[in-house]
Amino acid sequence: MKMNSETYNIARTSVDDIVRAINNVKEPLNELLSIKNKSQLQKALQEIRKNTGLSEIMSDTVSIQKENKIIVFSSKDLFSFNISQKDTKTNTIDKNIVISGRIIEEANGFENNIDSINKFLKGVCDMFDFPLLKLRQMLKSDALIKFFETFSKRPSLKPENIAITNEIKNIFKEIYNNLDSVENVPSRSHIKNGYEKIKKGVHGTRRLEFNKIGRNKEDYSVNIVSDRQSIPNLVIRVTDESNVTKNIIIEPDGKVLKSKNIGRKCDLSEGKPPQYYSQKELDSLDITEHLTTLKDELENYNNYIVKRIEQYNIFSANRTTTSIGLIDEQAKNLIQEIQIKYEKLKTAIYNLKSADSKNKAKKKLSIYSKAGSPSFVFKELTPYSEDIQISFPIIKGKPSTKILVLGHNNKIKKSLFTQDDKLVKFNATSTGRSKRTEHKFNYYSQKEIEESGLNKYLKIVNKRLDEILEEISKGRGWYN
Numbered sequence: 072m073k074m075n076s077e078t079y080n081i082a083r084t085s086v087d088d089i090v091r092a093i094n095n096v097k098e099p100l101n102e103l104l105s106i107k108n109k110s111q112l113q114k115a116l117q118e119i120r121k122n123t124g125l126s127e128i129m130s131d132t133v134s135i136q137k138e139n140k141i142i143v144f145s146s147k148d149l150f151s152f153n154i155s156q157k158d159t160k161t162n163t164i165d166k167n168i169v170i171s172g173r174i175i176e177e178a179n180g181f182e183n184n185i186d187s188i189n190k191f192l193k194g195v196c197d198m199f200d201f202p203l204l205k206l207r208q209m210l211k212s213d214a215l216i217k218f219f220e221t222f223s224k225r226p227s228l229k230p231e232n233i234a235i236t237n238e239i240k241n242i243f244k245e246i247y248n249n250l251d252s253v254e255n256v257p258s259r260s261h262i263k264n265g266y267e268k269i270k271k272g273v274h275g276t277r278r279l280e281f282n283k284i285g286r287n288k289e290d291y292s293v294n295i296v297s298d299r300q301s302i303p304n305l306v307i308r309v310t311d312e313s314n315v316t317k318n319i320i321i322e323p324d325g326k327v328l329k330s331k332n333i334g335r336k337c338d339l340s341e342g343k344p345p346q347y348y349s350q351k352e353l354d355s356l357d358i359t360e361h362l363t364t365l366k367d368e369l370e371n372y373n374n375y376i377v378k379r380i381e382q383y384n385i386f387s388a389n390r391t392t393t394s395i396g397l398i399d400e401q402a403k404n405l406i407q408e409i410q411i412k413y414e415k416l417k418t419a420i421y422n423l424k425s426a427d428s429k430n431k432a433k434k435k436l437s438i439y440s441k442a443g444s445p446s447f448v449f450k451e452l453t454p455y456s457e458d459i460q461i462s463f464p465i466i467k468g469k470p471s472t473k474i475l476v477l478g479h480n481n482k483i484k485k486s487l488f489t490q491d492d493k494l495v496k497f498n499a500t501s502t503g504r505s506k507r508t509e510h511k512f513n514y515y516s517q518k519e520i521e522e523s524g525l526n527k528y529l530k531i532v533n534k535r536l537d538e539i540l541e542e543i544s545k546g547r548g549w550y551n
Contacts, residue, residue: 085196086152086170092203093131093146099210099344100130123205133206135198144199154195156180166191211332211344226350227325228358235362236321240305242369243295247277249376253383262379266372276336278306284368288312291365296337304333309361319361327353385498396517397492398525405529406472406489410463412536416447419543423550432550436539444503448477449535453528457484460502461532466490474528475499487525494520 106112116128127134132145139159146152156166166180168188181187228236253259264271270280270290278294285291290310297303307319318339320328327348332340352358416438423429433439437450446462453459458477463470469490476485481502488497494515515523543549 086192089144089196089199089203090146090149090152092207093133093144094149095343096206096210097130098346100128104130119206119209122209123202125202125206133199135202142195142198144195225326225347226353228327228353232359232362233325235366236305239293239362239366239369240295242366242373243293246369246373246376249373249380253380258383262376262383265379266375269372281368285309285364286360291368293365296333298333306337307361307365394516395493395514396520398489398494398520402526402529403492405533409529409533409536412540413461413463416536416539428550435550436542441502449532452531452535459528459532475502476528487523487528494523494525
């Protein structure tokens with residue numbers, strides 16, 4: 072008896088649910104049935120039978136005995152199944168039905184009566200519904216999972232990949248140790264999300280997500296999440312351009328899962344029992360590539376964070392005053408001497424009438440001036456052949472002293488700015504005029520003044536000015 076789908080409608084939904092249930096438990100059942108310790112296997116099966124009411128359990132077949140009848144339900148895939156009813160007294164099959172897709176391929180014991188078939192199917196579905204629900208719950212229970220772990224050796228990562236995994240975990244922790252060192256929350260967030268390839272973090276999670284860092288432009292995410300037993304799981308997710316995501320959930324012992332309900336806030340099980348990678352999959356180049364790609368990107372990200380925090384600390388230090396130190400009497404006297412000698416130099420250059428004479432003088436004295444800036448730059452003045460620029464601007468109505476130490480191509484290596492008897496926190500961004508500002512000044516502490524090198528640079532400039540004034544004192548034509 073072969074019938075088409077128009078004939079087979081009434082019990083279809085219920086049957087589909089049972090078929091899906093059987094196919095959903097195939098993998099954990101196969102794991103259970105592969106246990107080599109037969110006495111323990113029989114003990115586990117006995118416990119399952121007791122709690123579910125199922126009389127026989129195989130990877131794709133389950134059965135129930137009701138009085139003198141045994142109902143066997145088998146499903147090889149989601150599109151086909153067969154059901155048979157056996158009489159235990161006569162040891163004969165009195166009903167049998169085979170369905171493929173939406174076609175009833177075979178139906179024996181129903182006298183060609185569709186109503187009888189549908190009634191039988193509905194009764195079978197009602198009979199298996201609750202036992203299969205109990206079976207799914209048992210196979211997902213922590214107790215049975217631990218049982219699997221005890222009696223079956225799961226595949227694990229190769230030693231070299233375990234080493235990469237440990238590096239990933241260490242770098243991940245180091246990243247957050249570095250970020251947590253920034254106490255200001257907005258600044259910390261700005262640093263964390265400023266990396267070119269990072270996705271903006273989700274509040275309440277430490278998951279890091281990177282855009283298109285894979286060889287085929289896959290997105291990667293990584294997090295360390297503790298499960299219900301407080302065991303940390305390294306959770307890596309790789310999402311391709313078709314938005315298909317692969318989970319790589321690595322337990323501390325090197326076992327790796329494709330799906331797992333880790334905890335309330337991280338359920339990657341899709342409603343299924345935990346699913347482990349096979350040894351062949353773990354030994355593949357794909358796993359190694361995924362781990363290496365993530366490790367390299369985390370290293371780059373951590374290097375970025377370290378540099379940004381260094382910049383932030385410098386920026387922050389220049390905008391805070393912990394305690395105000397005072398420059399010593401020697402420094403104050405040197406500044407006064409230098410300013411007097413500086414004015415004499417300026418007058419001597421000004422009194423030269425021609426541009427040619429001025430240029431000769433500057434060349435002879437190894438100095439030059441900056442366009443638009445009332446200052447002189449003394450060439451190769453320090454032991455490291457650095458130039459020093461000095462000027463005496465009026466800032467916020469007060470006379471000040473500005474000293475810039477210049478490296479190659481006039482790169483500013485150090486800024487020293489004094490006002491009254493204090494050293495102001497000031498990082499010059501150009502060798503031009505100082506920016507006028509109404510903002511509150513911040514000042515160096517006593518220790519910072521002592522470590523600044525202020526007195527050293529003042530002595531160097533003062534000595535050079537003495538040499539310059541000696542040249543100028545030679546009288547007419549001194550610049551030739």
